[in-house]
Amino acid sequence: VYRHIYASKTKTQVIENFTVASIMEKTSKKLFIFNLCINFGILVTRRCNATTYFVGDTSGWDISSDLESWPLGKRFSVGDVLMFQYSSSHSVYEVAKDNFQSCNTTDPIRTFTNGNTTVALSKPGDRFFVCGNRLHCFAGMRLQVNVQGNGPSPAPVGAPRAAPAGILQPSSKKNNPATGVASSAAHIGGRGLRGSMNYFVYLMVFTFPLILYFINN
Template sequence: MAKFLIRISTILLLFYASTCSATVYTVGDNTGWDISADLDSWAKGKTFAVGDTLLFQYSQYHSVSEVTKENYERCNTTNVLQSSSNGNTSFVLMSPEDRYFVCGNRLHCLGGMKLHVSVLGNQAMSPVGAPQPQPGGALPPGSSKSNSPSSSSSILHRVRIDSSVLAFLGSLVVLFGLM
């Protein structure tokens, strides 16, 4: 009976992994959220969907603010929707809409340090109760941002997260732990 449950669990695990995932995008890839990054080119060709996360990594000389379209176009940093300056900031894309981000330093924004993304509909949904990164949230332990990104951040600039798989595995642990 245990072998049967393990086989069924493996099949379900593969099913969940193929159907429910979200992407974490490190804004600017190797360069990060920086005045030297070509953020328009970085965003081209990417498809941002509900459930995806934008991870902004930056030095002490920058910050990231979400703003309205009008404030984005004018690089107005006085009336922001949300802002962070901790060096590692995540924004979860929770609904299909246009999102606008600028550096808190207006001169940097005017120099091109701003990002517009169009979020598409429910292509990647996380289960209810799954942990979600929050604006101003930190990276997992051991992660950090320096002025020169590590080789791991350049390789892992796009990470697949399968939160439903984690929830499923957690339920299996509970199930088998109770048997």
């Protein structure tokens, strides 16, 4: 009798332990799926809020563009993208602050020469870009962008050094915005949103089977 009672208690305890383990496993899976959805939503929100800027608007990365005034009125945030479009006579060099002020292109951080360069603004702070042709840099082909983070904006860099004697400065420069569009940011907004939606669809295609697997197991 006692052996039968002990066996029954043991069996009951095993069933209870199995039930508790099953509940904990299901709860753990649900929490995992919940966290996955939260992170997924944050990722999509960041992608949709990102802005792509054409440097110099339709004038592009060119000696005729007023690149000094182009950033004015624009707020560059982490996740935004700069699009440099330029001819084969130009290039894009990302440089340090001191080299930016002196148009020094001998020690660049990164160089681009493909004529259609995309630069992601991945962290807050100042970014500095110049044309690889130093004469073009002195003539105005240089750009400072302040990427906003959570902290206060750093002070802008002082005025660049004067160009050496004999280098001609363009008499007038302008940035030609796209027709009927207020700014380069607005010009790209629709494309950026469509790209984010495509990204959303791709993620759903790959993550939906994974979510179903965890729900059913």
